[in-house]
Amino acid sequence: MSSATSIGFIGLGIMGSPMSVHLATAGHPVAGYDFDAAKAEPLAAAGGRAATSVAEAVAGADVVCAMVPDSPDVVALMRGAEGVFAHAKPGALIIDFSSIRPDVTAELAEEARERGFRYLDAPVSGGEAGARNAALSIMVGGSADDFQAAKQIFDIVGGTVVHVGPNGAGQTVKAANQLIVAANIQAVSEALVFLEAYGVDTKAALEVLGGGLAGSKVLEQKKENMLGRSFQPGFRIDLHHKDMGIVTAAAREAGVVIPLGSLVAQLVAATRAAGDGGLDHSALLRGVERMSGRRTDGQA
Structure with missing residues (x-):
C-alpha cells in the first residue's frame, strides 16, 4: 500500500472523527461521511474532504473504513443500494472498525470476497481518549495478507494492533x-x-x-x-x-x-x-x- 492511500471513512462520531483526522493529518486523502454533516467539520479542518453520501465517500478509495454503532448499521452500510458494496472500486480493502456480531461480520466478509473486495473486522478498544491520542487497541480478523496491507492504517490510529485470526475473530x-x-x-x-x-x-x-x-x-x-x-x-x-x-x-x-x-x-x-x-x-x-x-x- 502506497504512502498516500485514498480513504473513504464512514461514521464520524466520538470515535470515527478523531480517527479520520489522524489519517488525514498523516497525509492520506480522506473523504468522510456522516448522516450529521456537521460531524465532518474536524476532518475538513484537518485537510480531509466532507462527502455528501456514502457513495461519494467510497468512490475510488483504496481503503474504506467504517465506524458505526451496531450490526444492522453495518449491514445497511455495506449492502444498501447507495452503500459500500455497490460503489467501492473493485479490490478495495474494507476495514470495519465497528463492534458488531461475529456471525454478521463473517457473512459480510464472505459476500465482500464474492464481490471482489478484501475485508477486515477491526473493532477497537480505548474509548474517546484512545481515539484522540491514536492509542487504540485494535483486534483484527481477516487474512494475514490483508492485515499486512492495512497495517500502515492501523498504526496511525492505534497503539496496540494485533491480528487475532480469520474474519469474525476480531469481533x-x-x-x-x-x-x-x-x-x-x-x-x-x-x-x-x-x-x-x-x-x-x-x-x-x-x-x-x-x-x-x-x-x-x-x-x-x-x-x-x-x-x-x-x-x-x-x-x-x-x-x-x-x-x-x-x-x-x-x-x-x-x-x-x-x-x-x-x-x-x-x-x-x-x-x-x-x-x-x-x-x-x-x-x-x-x-x-x-x-x-x-x-x-x-x-x-
Whole structure:
C-alpha cells in the first residue's frame, strides 16, 4: 500500500472523527461521511474532504473504513443500494472498525470476497481518549495478507494492533474485551460506594488501589469520572448494552457459561432502563448508588 492511500471513512462520531483526522493529518486523502454533516467539520479542518453520501465517500478509495454503532448499521452500510458494496472500486480493502456480531461480520466478509473486495473486522478498544491520542487497541480478523496491507492504517490510529485470526475473530475478541471492561467498571463502582459508606478519602483510596493488584486501565481511566460524577460519554452505556448482548448471545451459541457476564449484562441493562443510556459506561456507578439508596441528586 502506497504512502498516500485514498480513504473513504464512514461514521464520524466520538470515535470515527478523531480517527479520520489522524489519517488525514498523516497525509492520506480522506473523504468522510456522516448522516450529521456537521460531524465532518474536524476532518475538513484537518485537510480531509466532507462527502455528501456514502457513495461519494467510497468512490475510488483504496481503503474504506467504517465506524458505526451496531450490526444492522453495518449491514445497511455495506449492502444498501447507495452503500459500500455497490460503489467501492473493485479490490478495495474494507476495514470495519465497528463492534458488531461475529456471525454478521463473517457473512459480510464472505459476500465482500464474492464481490471482489478484501475485508477486515477491526473493532477497537480505548474509548474517546484512545481515539484522540491514536492509542487504540485494535483486534483484527481477516487474512494475514490483508492485515499486512492495512497495517500502515492501523498504526496511525492505534497503539496496540494485533491480528487475532480469520474474519469474525476480531469481533469475538472485542466481545471478550467488553465483558472484562463492564465487569471491571461494575467492581470499581461497588468499591467506591462501599468506601464512601465508611467515610474513606476515596481519592486516596483509589490511588493506592491503583498501585496494587486491584489496579487496571479501567480504574486508571474512569476514576476521575466516578469521583466527580462526570459522565460525559466517551463510550455510552447504550453501546455497552449492545455489546453485552453480543457476548451473552455468542457465549450461549458456543455452549459457554458466563455467569458473571450475564449478571453484569443485566446491571448494564438496568442502568440503561433507568435513563442513563446516553451517559458514559462509568455511570454504572449510578446504578450501584440507586440500589444502595445513596443517590444524592434527587433522582430515583
